[in-house]
Amino acid sequence: xxxxxxxxxxxxxxxxxxxxxxxxxxxxxxxxxxxxxxxxxxxxxxxxxxxxxxxxxxxxxxxxxxxxxxxxxxxxxxxxxxxxxxxxxxxxxxxxxxxxxxxxxxxxxxxxx
Numbered sequence: 001x002x003x004x005x006x007x008x009x010x011x012x013x014x015x016x017x018x019x020x021x022x023x024x025x026x027x028x029x030x031x032x033x034x035x036x037x038x039x040x041x042x043x044x045x046x047x048x049x050x051x052x053x054x055x056x057x058x059x060x061x062x063x064x065x066x067x068x069x070x071x072x073x074x075x076x077x078x079x080x081x082x083x084x085x086x087x088x089x090x091x092x093x094x095x096x097x098x099x100x101x102x103x104x105x106x107x108x109x110x111x112x113x
Contacts, residue, residue: 005048006067008095009102012077014059015089022083024054027061030083031090034076043072052099058110061090062102070095 016022028051035044047069054061065073077090093109096102 006097007048007064008067008070008097009052009099010063010065010070010073010077010092011094011096011102011106012061012063013089013091013093014054014056014061015091016086018086019056019059021086022056022088024051026084027051027054027090030080030088031063031073031076034080035072038076038079039072043069047073049073058106060093060106060110062099062106064099067097 014022014027028049031049031051032044035047035049046066048064048066050064052062052064063073063077074092074095077092080088080090082088094102094105096105
């Protein structure tokens, strides 16, 4: 019997001067390029990366990956400094095994501000 792959959800903050210039595809491409550059194709193929949500208005995003490659994705995200010629910082905030807890935390953060 094959075990189901466990997922991890990563909430991250997008910090940039003008966030309206970015789009979802550019962010996802930058994350993939960072993973490929740092860890190679073999590790990148194991990641199972999905950009579930990115809210440019609030400046938050949620990524899903496999639990075995969580550290790889976090490292790749933190090392991104530029997306499409724009200076950007992607700062991981929280990792969870459930999407519900990530969405709850995101609501708490965005309603405080």
